[in-house]
Amino acid sequence: MHATIQKPLKEIINALSKDEKVFVVGCGNCAEKCRSGGEEQAREMKARLEKEGVRVVGYAATASGSSLCKLAAAKKLLLEEHKEEVAKADSFLILACGQGIHTVIDATGGAVVHPGCDTIFGGETVSDDFITEYCSLCGECIVEATGGLCPVTICSKGLLNGPCGGAKEGKCEVDKEQDCGWQLIYDRLKELGKLDLFRQYQSPKNYAKRSNPRSLKLEEKRATFKSLAGLRTIGQDR
Amino acid sequence: MSVLKDRLTKSEFVITSEIGPPKGINIEPHLKEAEELKDRVSAINVTDNQSSVMRFGSLATCHLLAKRGIEPVFQVVTRDRNRIALQSDLLSAWGLGVENVLCLTGDHPSLGDHPESKPVYDLDSVQLLQAADSLNQGKDLVGNELDGKPDFFLGAVVTPAADPLEPQIIKMEKKVKAGARFFQTQAVYDAGQFARFMKEVAYLKVPVLAGIVLLKSAGMAKFMNENVAGVNVPQDLIDEMKSVSKEDRPKKSIEIAGRLIKELKPLCQGVHIMPLGWDKYVPQVLDAAGL
Numbered sequence: 001m002h003a004t005i006q007k008p009l010k011e012i013i014n015a016l017s018k019d020e021k022v023f024v025v026g027c028g029n030c031a032e033k034c035r036s037g038g039e040e041q042a043r044e045m046k047a048r049l050e051k052e053g054v055r056v057v058g059y060a061a062t063a064s065g066s067s068l069c070k071l072a073a074a075k076k077l078l079l080e081e082h083k084e085e086v087a088k089a090d091s092f093l094i095l096a097c098g099q100g101i102h103t104v105i106d107a108t109g110g111a112v113v114h115p116g117c118d119t120i121f122g123g124e125t126v127s128d129d130f131i132t133e134y135c136s137l138c139g140e141c142i143v144e145a146t147g148g149l150c151p152v153t154i155c156s157k158g159l160l161n162g163p164c165g166g167a168k169e170g171k172c173e174v175d176k177e178q179d180c181g182w183q184l185i186y187d188r189l190k191e192l193g194k195l196d197l198f199r200q201y202q203s204p205k206n207y208a209k210r211s212n213p214r215s216l217k218l219e220e221k222r223a224t225f226k227s228l229a230g231l232r233t234i235g236q237d238r
Numbered sequence: 239m240s241v242l243k244d245r246l247t248k249s250e251f252v253i254t255s256e257i258g259p260p261k262g263i264n265i266e267p268h269l270k271e272a273e274e275l276k277d278r279v280s281a282i283n284v285t286d287n288q289s290s291v292m293r294f295g296s297l298a299t300c301h302l303l304a305k306r307g308i309e310p311v312f313q314v315v316t317r318d319r320n321r322i323a324l325q326s327d328l329l330s331a332w333g334l335g336v337e338n339v340l341c342l343t344g345d346h347p348s349l350g351d352h353p354e355s356k357p358v359y360d361l362d363s364v365q366l367l368q369a370a371d372s373l374n375q376g377k378d379l380v381g382n383e384l385d386g387k388p389d390f391f392l393g394a395v396v397t398p399a400a401d402p403l404e405p406q407i408i409k410m411e412k413k414v415k416a417g418a419r420f421f422q423t424q425a426v427y428d429a430g431q432f433a434r435f436m437k438e439v440a441y442l443k444v445p446v447l448a449g450i451v452l453l454k455s456a457g458m459a460k461f462m463n464e465n466v467a468g469v470n471v472p473q474d475l476i477d478e479m480k481s482v483s484k485e486d487r488p489k490k491s492i493e494i495a496g497r498l499i500k501e502l503k504p505l506c507q508g509v510h511i512m513p514l515g516w517d518k519y520v521p522q523v524l525d526a527a528g529l
Binding site: 156157158159160161162163164165166167168169173174182183186195198199201202203204207 | 317321343345346348349357359360361362363364365368379395396397400401402404405406408409411412415416424465466467468
Protein backbone atom coordinates (compact mmCIF):
# COMPACT_ATOMS: atom_id res chain seq x y z
CA MET A 1 0.00 0.00 0.00
CA HIS A 2 1.29 3.43 -0.98
CA ALA A 3 -0.43 5.71 1.51
CA THR A 4 -1.45 9.15 0.26
CA ILE A 5 -3.24 12.20 1.60
CA GLN A 6 -4.80 14.95 -0.48
CA LYS A 7 -3.06 18.29 -0.70
CA PRO A 8 -5.03 21.30 0.58
CA LEU A 9 -7.41 22.58 -2.12
CA LYS A 10 -5.76 26.01 -2.03
CA GLU A 11 -2.36 24.52 -2.86
CA ILE A 12 -3.88 22.56 -5.75
CA ILE A 13 -5.62 25.63 -7.17
CA ASN A 14 -2.53 27.82 -6.78
CA ALA A 15 -0.59 25.42 -8.99
CA LEU A 16 -3.03 25.85 -11.89
CA SER A 17 -2.75 28.68 -14.37
CA LYS A 18 -5.71 30.82 -15.37
CA ASP A 19 -8.17 29.04 -17.71
CA GLU A 20 -6.20 25.81 -17.51
CA LYS A 21 -8.51 22.93 -18.40
CA VAL A 22 -7.97 20.08 -15.99
CA PHE A 23 -8.85 16.39 -16.04
CA VAL A 24 -8.96 14.71 -12.62
CA VAL A 25 -7.48 11.20 -12.40
CA GLY A 26 -7.88 8.86 -9.44
CA CYS A 27 -6.67 5.39 -8.49
CA GLY A 28 -9.02 2.59 -7.48
CA ASN A 29 -6.49 0.83 -5.34
CA CYS A 30 -4.30 2.46 -2.67
CA ALA A 31 -5.62 6.01 -3.12
CA GLU A 32 -9.22 4.79 -2.93
CA LYS A 33 -8.42 2.93 0.31
CA CYS A 34 -6.78 6.08 1.68
CA ARG A 35 -9.90 8.09 0.69
CA SER A 36 -7.63 10.41 -1.23
CA GLY A 37 -8.29 9.39 -4.83
CA GLY A 38 -10.93 6.76 -5.65
CA GLU A 39 -13.71 7.50 -8.11
CA GLU A 40 -15.76 9.15 -5.36
CA GLN A 41 -12.91 11.50 -4.38
CA ALA A 42 -12.18 12.29 -8.05
CA ARG A 43 -15.83 13.27 -8.55
CA GLU A 44 -15.81 15.36 -5.37
CA MET A 45 -12.58 17.06 -6.42
CA LYS A 46 -14.15 18.03 -9.74
CA ALA A 47 -17.08 19.63 -7.91
CA ARG A 48 -14.84 21.42 -5.38
CA LEU A 49 -12.62 22.80 -8.14
CA GLU A 50 -15.57 23.95 -10.21
CA LYS A 51 -16.99 25.75 -7.20
CA GLU A 52 -13.71 27.69 -7.07
CA GLY A 53 -13.96 28.55 -10.76
CA VAL A 54 -11.53 25.96 -12.12
CA ARG A 55 -12.40 24.51 -15.53
CA VAL A 56 -12.63 20.74 -15.13
CA VAL A 57 -13.19 18.78 -18.35
CA GLY A 58 -13.80 15.45 -16.68
CA TYR A 59 -12.73 12.92 -14.10
CA ALA A 60 -11.98 9.22 -13.97
CA ALA A 61 -10.46 6.59 -11.74
CA THR A 62 -9.33 3.05 -12.35
CA ALA A 63 -11.88 0.47 -11.23
CA SER A 64 -12.08 -0.34 -7.57
CA GLY A 65 -9.16 -2.65 -6.73
CA SER A 66 -7.25 -1.74 -9.89
CA SER A 67 -4.11 0.41 -9.69
CA LEU A 68 -3.45 3.55 -11.70
CA CYS A 69 0.29 2.82 -11.51
CA LYS A 70 -0.18 -0.04 -13.96
CA LEU A 71 0.64 1.60 -17.28
CA ALA A 72 -1.74 -0.57 -19.32
CA ALA A 73 -4.63 0.30 -16.96
CA ALA A 74 -3.83 4.03 -17.10
CA LYS A 75 -3.70 3.95 -20.91
CA LYS A 76 -7.03 2.13 -21.13
CA LEU A 77 -8.63 4.60 -18.74
CA LEU A 78 -7.34 7.77 -20.35
CA LEU A 79 -6.81 6.89 -24.01
CA GLU A 80 -9.88 4.66 -24.52
CA GLU A 81 -12.59 5.04 -21.86
CA HIS A 82 -12.25 8.81 -21.43
CA LYS A 83 -10.64 9.64 -24.74
CA GLU A 84 -12.95 12.55 -25.63
CA GLU A 85 -12.75 14.45 -22.33
CA VAL A 86 -9.00 13.81 -22.12
CA ALA A 87 -8.56 15.37 -25.56
CA LYS A 88 -9.93 18.66 -24.20
CA ALA A 89 -7.60 18.73 -21.19
CA ASP A 90 -4.54 20.96 -20.83
CA SER A 91 -3.36 19.00 -17.83
CA PHE A 92 -4.11 16.22 -15.37
CA LEU A 93 -4.63 16.51 -11.63
CA ILE A 94 -3.59 13.16 -10.17
CA LEU A 95 -5.22 11.90 -7.01
CA ALA A 96 -2.81 9.04 -6.47
CA CYS A 97 0.71 8.33 -5.30
CA GLY A 98 3.86 9.54 -7.03
CA GLN A 99 4.03 6.32 -9.07
CA GLY A 100 0.54 7.04 -10.38
CA ILE A 101 1.57 10.58 -11.34
CA HIS A 102 4.39 9.26 -13.46
CA THR A 103 2.21 6.54 -14.94
CA VAL A 104 -0.08 9.27 -16.31
CA ILE A 105 2.93 11.01 -17.91
CA ASP A 106 3.85 7.69 -19.55
CA ALA A 107 0.26 6.86 -20.54
CA THR A 108 -0.31 10.21 -22.21
CA GLY A 109 3.07 10.49 -23.83
CA GLY A 110 4.23 13.39 -21.68
CA ALA A 111 1.17 15.36 -20.57
CA VAL A 112 1.35 18.12 -17.97
CA VAL A 113 0.53 16.69 -14.53
CA HIS A 114 -0.24 18.22 -11.14
CA PRO A 115 0.08 16.27 -7.91
CA GLY A 116 -3.19 16.29 -5.97
CA CYS A 117 -1.81 14.20 -3.13
CA ASP A 118 1.28 13.83 -1.03
CA THR A 119 2.64 10.28 -0.99
CA ILE A 120 3.37 9.66 2.65
CA PHE A 121 4.57 6.08 3.19
CA GLY A 122 4.28 2.44 2.24
CA GLY A 123 2.10 0.81 4.84
CA GLU A 124 0.12 -2.06 6.25
CA THR A 125 -3.68 -1.73 6.13
CA VAL A 126 -4.31 -2.67 9.74
CA SER A 127 -8.04 -2.06 9.34
CA ASP A 128 -10.30 -0.17 6.91
CA ASP A 129 -9.59 3.01 8.84
CA PHE A 130 -6.00 2.61 9.95
CA ILE A 131 -2.85 2.30 7.87
CA THR A 132 0.60 2.41 9.38
CA GLU A 133 4.21 2.04 8.36
CA TYR A 134 6.27 -1.08 9.04
CA CYS A 135 8.69 -0.99 6.10
CA SER A 136 10.83 1.77 4.60
CA LEU A 137 11.53 -0.01 1.29
CA CYS A 138 15.28 0.05 2.03
CA GLY A 139 16.26 -2.77 -0.32
CA GLU A 140 18.00 -4.87 2.34
CA CYS A 141 15.69 -6.62 4.79
CA ILE A 142 17.27 -7.19 8.19
CA VAL A 143 14.26 -8.25 10.26
CA GLU A 144 15.64 -11.78 10.66
CA ALA A 145 17.67 -10.28 13.51
CA THR A 146 14.83 -8.29 15.04
CA GLY A 147 11.94 -10.70 15.32
CA GLY A 148 10.29 -9.48 12.12
CA LEU A 149 10.03 -5.85 13.29
CA CYS A 150 11.93 -3.33 11.19
CA PRO A 151 14.20 -1.02 13.24
CA VAL A 152 14.79 1.19 10.21
CA THR A 153 11.09 2.03 10.28
CA ILE A 154 9.76 1.65 13.81
CA CYS A 155 12.73 3.36 15.51
CA SER A 156 12.52 7.10 14.81
CA LYS A 157 16.30 7.16 14.31
CA GLY A 158 16.47 3.88 12.42
CA LEU A 159 19.07 2.51 14.84
CA LEU A 160 20.26 -1.03 14.17
CA ASN A 161 22.03 -2.02 17.40
CA GLY A 162 19.57 -1.19 20.15
CA PRO A 163 17.73 1.70 21.77
CA CYS A 164 19.14 5.17 22.27
CA GLY A 165 18.86 6.75 25.70
CA GLY A 166 15.80 8.74 24.74
CA ALA A 167 12.95 6.36 25.53
CA LYS A 168 10.84 7.03 28.61
CA GLU A 169 8.38 4.46 29.90
CA GLY A 170 8.57 2.64 26.57
CA LYS A 171 7.78 5.75 24.55
CA CYS A 172 9.99 7.53 22.01
CA GLU A 173 11.67 10.88 22.67
CA VAL A 174 10.08 12.37 19.54
CA ASP A 175 6.49 11.72 20.65
CA LYS A 176 5.13 10.57 24.00
CA GLU A 177 2.37 8.68 22.15
CA GLN A 178 4.80 6.72 20.00
CA ASP A 179 6.18 3.38 21.15
CA CYS A 180 9.96 3.09 21.32
CA GLY A 181 10.73 0.79 18.38
CA TRP A 182 13.55 -0.93 20.23
CA GLN A 183 11.31 -1.54 23.24
CA LEU A 184 8.97 -3.42 20.86
CA ILE A 185 11.87 -5.35 19.32
CA TYR A 186 13.30 -6.19 22.75
CA ASP A 187 9.91 -7.39 24.02
CA ARG A 188 9.37 -9.50 20.92
CA LEU A 189 12.83 -11.10 20.93
CA LYS A 190 12.46 -11.82 24.64
CA GLU A 191 9.09 -13.46 24.04
CA LEU A 192 10.59 -15.54 21.23
CA GLY A 193 13.55 -16.50 23.40
CA LYS A 194 15.90 -14.92 20.87
CA LEU A 195 17.63 -12.12 22.78
CA ASP A 196 20.94 -13.52 21.52
CA LEU A 197 20.06 -11.96 18.16
CA PHE A 198 19.96 -8.52 19.84
CA ARG A 199 23.46 -9.16 21.22
CA GLN A 200 24.89 -9.59 17.71
CA TYR A 201 26.53 -6.58 16.08
CA GLN A 202 24.63 -5.24 13.10
CA SER A 203 26.83 -3.66 10.41
CA PRO A 204 25.94 -0.32 8.85
CA LYS A 205 23.31 -0.64 6.15
CA ASN A 206 24.20 -0.72 2.49
CA TYR A 207 22.55 2.46 1.25
CA ALA A 208 23.63 1.68 -2.31
CA LYS A 209 20.64 -0.68 -2.30
CA ARG A 210 18.48 2.30 -1.46
CA SER A 211 19.78 4.39 -4.35
CA ASN A 212 17.39 6.28 -6.60
CA PRO A 213 15.95 5.30 -9.00
CA ARG A 214 15.83 1.52 -8.62
CA SER A 215 14.16 -0.97 -10.92
CA LEU A 216 13.03 -4.56 -11.12
CA LYS A 217 13.10 -6.41 -14.43
CA LEU A 218 10.90 -9.48 -14.73
CA GLU A 219 11.43 -12.30 -17.20
CA GLU A 220 9.58 -15.60 -17.31
CA LYS A 221 11.42 -17.19 -14.43
CA ARG A 222 13.89 -14.51 -13.47
CA ALA A 223 13.81 -11.25 -11.60
CA THR A 224 16.62 -8.68 -11.69
CA PHE A 225 16.92 -5.90 -9.14
CA LYS A 226 18.98 -2.92 -10.23
CA SER A 227 20.45 -0.42 -7.80
CA LEU A 228 23.81 1.24 -7.25
CA ALA A 229 24.77 -1.92 -5.37
CA GLY A 230 24.67 -3.62 -8.77
CA LEU A 231 22.39 -6.12 -10.46
CA ARG A 232 20.94 -8.98 -8.45
CA THR A 233 19.18 -11.70 -10.39
CA ILE A 234 17.06 -14.38 -8.80
CA GLY A 235 16.10 -17.05 -11.30
CA GLN A 236 15.59 -20.73 -11.97
CA ASP A 237 18.93 -21.61 -10.40
CA ARG A 238 18.01 -20.05 -7.08
CA MET B 239 48.89 10.32 25.82
CA SER B 240 45.39 11.02 27.03
CA VAL B 241 45.47 11.93 30.73
CA LEU B 242 41.95 10.53 31.03
CA LYS B 243 43.14 7.18 29.70
CA ASP B 244 46.27 7.24 31.82
CA ARG B 245 44.37 7.90 35.04
CA LEU B 246 41.66 5.35 34.33
CA THR B 247 44.31 2.77 33.44
CA LYS B 248 45.99 3.45 36.78
CA SER B 249 42.59 3.02 38.49
CA GLU B 250 42.63 6.59 39.79
CA PHE B 251 39.22 8.12 40.53
CA VAL B 252 38.61 10.42 37.59
CA ILE B 253 36.65 13.66 37.30
CA THR B 254 35.41 15.06 34.02
CA SER B 255 33.12 17.98 33.32
CA GLU B 256 31.65 19.50 30.22
CA ILE B 257 30.95 22.69 28.38
CA GLY B 258 28.32 23.40 25.74
CA PRO B 259 29.44 25.71 22.91
CA PRO B 260 27.41 28.88 22.31
CA LYS B 261 24.82 29.68 19.70
CA GLY B 262 27.09 32.13 17.92
CA ILE B 263 30.79 32.79 17.85
CA ASN B 264 31.44 34.02 21.39
CA ILE B 265 33.37 30.97 22.49
CA GLU B 266 35.78 32.81 24.81
CA PRO B 267 33.60 32.81 27.96
CA HIS B 268 33.14 29.06 27.56
CA LEU B 269 36.86 28.47 27.23
CA LYS B 270 37.34 30.57 30.40
CA GLU B 271 34.84 28.37 32.22
CA ALA B 272 36.87 25.36 31.18
CA GLU B 273 40.10 27.04 32.26
CA GLU B 274 38.72 27.57 35.74
CA LEU B 275 38.04 23.85 36.04
CA LYS B 276 41.28 22.79 34.42
CA ASP B 277 43.19 21.93 37.56
CA ARG B 278 40.33 20.00 39.12
CA VAL B 279 39.39 17.66 36.28
CA SER B 280 41.11 15.19 33.95
CA ALA B 281 39.23 16.24 30.84
CA ILE B 282 36.37 18.37 29.64
CA ASN B 283 33.67 17.12 27.29
CA VAL B 284 32.39 19.36 24.55
CA THR B 285 28.83 18.66 23.54
CA ASP B 286 27.94 18.26 19.85
CA ASN B 287 24.98 20.49 18.93
CA GLN B 288 23.32 19.33 22.12
CA SER B 289 19.55 18.93 22.18
CA SER B 290 19.72 19.20 18.36
CA VAL B 291 20.20 22.96 18.65
CA MET B 292 22.64 24.30 16.04
CA ARG B 293 25.71 25.84 17.71
CA PHE B 294 29.44 26.52 17.50
CA GLY B 295 31.09 23.18 16.73
CA SER B 296 32.38 20.59 19.12
CA LEU B 297 35.52 19.84 17.10
CA ALA B 298 36.63 23.49 16.88
CA THR B 299 35.96 23.96 20.60
CA CYS B 300 37.96 20.82 21.43
CA HIS B 301 40.88 22.16 19.42
CA LEU B 302 40.75 25.52 21.22
CA LEU B 303 40.72 23.72 24.57
CA ALA B 304 43.67 21.52 23.57
CA LYS B 305 45.63 24.62 22.52
CA ARG B 306 45.19 25.98 26.06
CA GLY B 307 46.41 22.75 27.58
CA ILE B 308 42.95 21.54 28.57
CA GLU B 309 42.26 17.95 27.60
CA PRO B 310 39.04 17.70 25.61
CA VAL B 311 36.58 14.85 25.13
CA PHE B 312 35.15 15.29 21.63
CA GLN B 313 31.48 14.35 21.70
CA VAL B 314 30.35 13.05 18.31
CA VAL B 315 26.73 12.33 17.49
CA THR B 316 25.64 10.35 14.44
CA ARG B 317 22.60 12.56 13.82
CA ASP B 318 24.19 15.12 11.50
CA ARG B 319 26.93 13.39 9.50
CA ASN B 320 27.18 10.31 7.33
CA ARG B 321 29.95 7.73 7.66
CA ILE B 322 32.29 9.65 5.34
CA ALA B 323 31.99 12.91 7.31
CA LEU B 324 32.18 11.17 10.69
CA GLN B 325 35.42 9.37 9.86
CA SER B 326 36.87 12.46 8.23
CA ASP B 327 36.07 14.57 11.30
CA LEU B 328 37.65 11.93 13.53
CA LEU B 329 40.88 12.02 11.53
CA SER B 330 40.79 15.82 11.60
CA ALA B 331 40.21 15.73 15.35
CA TRP B 332 43.39 13.74 15.87
CA GLY B 333 45.25 16.29 13.76
CA LEU B 334 43.83 19.05 15.96
CA GLY B 335 45.02 17.53 19.22
CA VAL B 336 41.96 15.56 20.28
CA GLU B 337 42.58 12.16 21.87
CA ASN B 338 39.31 11.33 23.62
CA VAL B 339 36.12 10.73 21.70
CA LEU B 340 32.67 10.08 23.11
CA CYS B 341 30.40 8.38 20.59
CA LEU B 342 26.67 9.05 20.82
CA THR B 343 23.54 8.75 18.74
CA GLY B 344 22.31 12.28 19.46
CA ASP B 345 18.84 13.63 20.15
CA HIS B 346 16.38 13.54 17.29
CA PRO B 347 16.36 16.76 15.19
CA SER B 348 12.65 17.21 15.91
CA LEU B 349 13.59 18.15 19.51
CA GLY B 350 15.84 21.02 18.45
CA ASP B 351 15.68 24.33 16.64
CA HIS B 352 15.87 22.92 13.09
CA PRO B 353 13.08 20.33 13.34
CA GLU B 354 12.70 20.16 9.55
CA SER B 355 16.28 18.99 8.97
CA LYS B 356 17.04 15.56 7.58
CA PRO B 357 18.06 13.14 10.34
CA VAL B 358 21.17 11.29 9.15
CA TYR B 359 21.88 8.36 11.50
CA ASP B 360 23.83 6.65 8.71
CA LEU B 361 25.66 4.93 11.58
CA ASP B 362 24.42 4.31 15.10
CA SER B 363 26.62 4.81 18.17
CA VAL B 364 27.84 1.19 18.14
CA GLN B 365 28.80 1.40 14.48
CA LEU B 366 30.52 4.76 15.07
CA LEU B 367 32.61 3.15 17.81
CA GLN B 368 33.46 0.34 15.41
CA ALA B 369 34.50 2.88 12.77
CA ALA B 370 36.64 4.86 15.24
CA ASP B 371 38.23 1.68 16.55
CA SER B 372 38.99 0.69 12.99
CA LEU B 373 40.72 4.06 12.42
CA ASN B 374 42.81 3.29 15.50
CA GLN B 375 43.84 0.03 13.80
CA GLY B 376 44.92 1.97 10.70
CA LYS B 377 41.92 1.15 8.53
CA ASP B 378 38.72 2.92 7.62
CA LEU B 379 35.27 1.43 8.02
CA VAL B 380 35.52 -0.50 4.77
CA GLY B 381 39.07 -1.70 5.33
CA ASN B 382 41.11 0.80 3.31
CA GLU B 383 44.59 1.43 4.71
CA LEU B 384 45.19 4.80 6.36
CA ASP B 385 48.31 6.87 5.84
CA GLY B 386 49.07 7.28 9.54
CA LYS B 387 46.65 6.24 12.24
CA PRO B 388 45.19 7.91 15.33
CA ASP B 389 45.08 6.41 18.81
CA PHE B 390 41.79 7.59 20.21
CA PHE B 391 40.59 6.75 23.70
CA LEU B 392 36.99 5.87 22.91
CA GLY B 393 34.03 6.34 25.18
CA ALA B 394 30.30 5.88 25.11
CA VAL B 395 27.23 6.58 27.20
CA VAL B 396 24.73 4.49 29.12
CA THR B 397 21.57 5.18 31.11
CA PRO B 398 21.81 3.36 34.46
CA ALA B 399 18.24 4.20 35.52
CA ALA B 400 16.62 3.02 32.28
CA ASP B 401 13.54 0.88 32.70
CA PRO B 402 13.84 -1.85 31.50
CA LEU B 403 17.59 -1.95 32.05
CA GLU B 404 18.41 -5.06 30.04
CA PRO B 405 18.32 -3.44 26.55
CA GLN B 406 20.69 -0.72 27.82
CA ILE B 407 23.08 -3.35 29.15
CA ILE B 408 22.98 -5.39 25.94
CA LYS B 409 23.77 -2.25 23.98
CA MET B 410 26.53 -1.32 26.46
CA GLU B 411 28.07 -4.76 25.90
CA LYS B 412 27.96 -4.16 22.14
CA LYS B 413 29.64 -0.79 22.63
CA VAL B 414 32.44 -2.40 24.65
CA LYS B 415 32.94 -5.02 21.95
CA ALA B 416 32.99 -2.26 19.33
CA GLY B 417 35.77 -0.39 21.12
CA ALA B 418 34.38 1.68 24.02
CA ARG B 419 36.99 1.90 26.81
CA PHE B 420 35.08 4.18 29.20
CA PHE B 421 31.49 5.16 29.85
CA GLN B 422 29.89 8.35 31.05
CA THR B 423 26.34 7.99 32.29
CA GLN B 424 23.09 9.87 32.24
CA ALA B 425 22.48 11.82 35.46
CA VAL B 426 22.45 9.63 38.58
CA TYR B 427 20.57 10.65 41.74
CA ASP B 428 19.91 7.33 43.42
CA ALA B 429 23.07 5.66 44.69
CA GLY B 430 21.21 2.45 45.54
CA GLN B 431 19.84 2.09 42.05
CA PHE B 432 23.26 2.93 40.60
CA ALA B 433 24.91 0.28 42.79
CA ARG B 434 22.55 -2.34 41.34
CA PHE B 435 23.41 -1.16 37.82
CA MET B 436 27.15 -1.37 38.49
CA LYS B 437 26.73 -4.91 39.78
CA GLU B 438 24.91 -5.88 36.57
CA VAL B 439 27.66 -4.48 34.33
CA ALA B 440 30.66 -5.57 36.41
CA TYR B 441 31.29 -8.39 33.91
CA LEU B 442 32.11 -5.82 31.21
CA LYS B 443 35.15 -4.63 33.22
CA VAL B 444 34.97 -1.13 31.75
CA PRO B 445 35.41 2.14 33.70
CA VAL B 446 32.15 3.99 34.39
CA LEU B 447 31.98 7.70 35.24
CA ALA B 448 28.69 8.45 36.98
CA GLY B 449 26.85 11.46 35.59
CA ILE B 450 26.20 14.33 38.01
CA VAL B 451 23.77 17.06 37.04
CA LEU B 452 23.53 19.89 39.58
CA LEU B 453 19.97 20.37 40.77
CA LYS B 454 19.03 24.02 40.38
CA SER B 455 15.57 23.86 41.92
CA ALA B 456 12.75 21.51 42.85
CA GLY B 457 11.02 22.56 39.64
CA MET B 458 13.98 21.50 37.52
CA ALA B 459 14.01 18.12 39.26
CA LYS B 460 10.33 17.60 38.58
CA PHE B 461 10.77 18.68 34.98
CA MET B 462 13.57 16.17 34.46
CA ASN B 463 11.52 13.40 36.08
CA GLU B 464 8.69 14.09 33.70
CA ASN B 465 10.62 14.82 30.51
CA VAL B 466 14.15 13.46 30.54
CA ALA B 467 14.60 9.79 29.75
CA GLY B 468 16.42 7.74 32.36
CA VAL B 469 16.47 10.48 34.99
CA ASN B 470 14.79 9.82 38.27
CA VAL B 471 15.29 12.37 41.06
CA PRO B 472 14.01 10.82 44.32
CA GLN B 473 11.31 12.74 46.19
CA ASP B 474 13.51 13.35 49.26
CA LEU B 475 16.01 15.29 47.10
CA ILE B 476 13.17 17.32 45.58
CA ASP B 477 11.89 18.08 49.10
CA GLU B 478 15.40 19.07 50.18
CA MET B 479 15.67 21.57 47.31
CA LYS B 480 12.21 22.86 48.14
CA SER B 481 13.15 23.42 51.80
CA VAL B 482 15.56 26.27 51.09
CA SER B 483 15.10 29.86 49.94
CA LYS B 484 15.99 30.84 46.39
CA GLU B 485 19.31 32.41 47.48
CA ASP B 486 20.33 29.23 49.28
CA ARG B 487 19.62 26.91 46.36
CA PRO B 488 23.21 26.85 45.02
CA LYS B 489 24.49 26.02 48.52
CA LYS B 490 21.97 23.20 48.86
CA SER B 491 22.70 21.96 45.35
CA ILE B 492 26.42 21.83 46.10
CA GLU B 493 25.72 19.97 49.34
CA ILE B 494 23.51 17.39 47.58
CA ALA B 495 25.96 16.84 44.71
CA GLY B 496 28.91 16.55 47.11
CA ARG B 497 27.06 14.00 49.23
CA LEU B 498 25.97 12.05 46.15
CA ILE B 499 29.51 11.88 44.79
CA LYS B 500 30.74 10.57 48.16
CA GLU B 501 28.10 7.82 47.96
CA LEU B 502 28.95 6.97 44.36
CA LYS B 503 32.73 7.06 44.71
CA PRO B 504 33.14 3.51 46.07
CA LEU B 505 30.87 2.18 43.30
CA CYS B 506 32.52 3.47 40.12
CA GLN B 507 35.71 4.78 38.53
CA GLY B 508 34.87 8.46 38.34
CA VAL B 509 32.24 11.16 37.97
CA HIS B 510 31.23 13.28 35.02
CA ILE B 511 29.82 16.61 36.18
CA MET B 512 27.36 18.35 33.89
CA PRO B 513 26.90 21.82 35.42
CA LEU B 514 24.41 23.13 32.82
CA GLY B 515 25.50 26.75 33.33
CA TRP B 516 26.47 26.42 36.99
CA ASP B 517 30.13 25.90 36.09
CA LYS B 518 31.28 28.28 38.80
CA TYR B 519 29.99 25.93 41.51
CA VAL B 520 31.87 22.85 40.28
CA PRO B 521 34.99 23.51 42.43
CA GLN B 522 32.75 23.82 45.50
CA VAL B 523 31.00 20.57 44.60
CA LEU B 524 34.36 18.83 44.39
CA ASP B 525 35.37 20.37 47.73
CA ALA B 526 32.12 19.14 49.28
CA ALA B 527 32.80 15.69 47.87
CA GLY B 528 36.33 15.72 49.32
CA LEU B 529 37.92 15.39 45.89
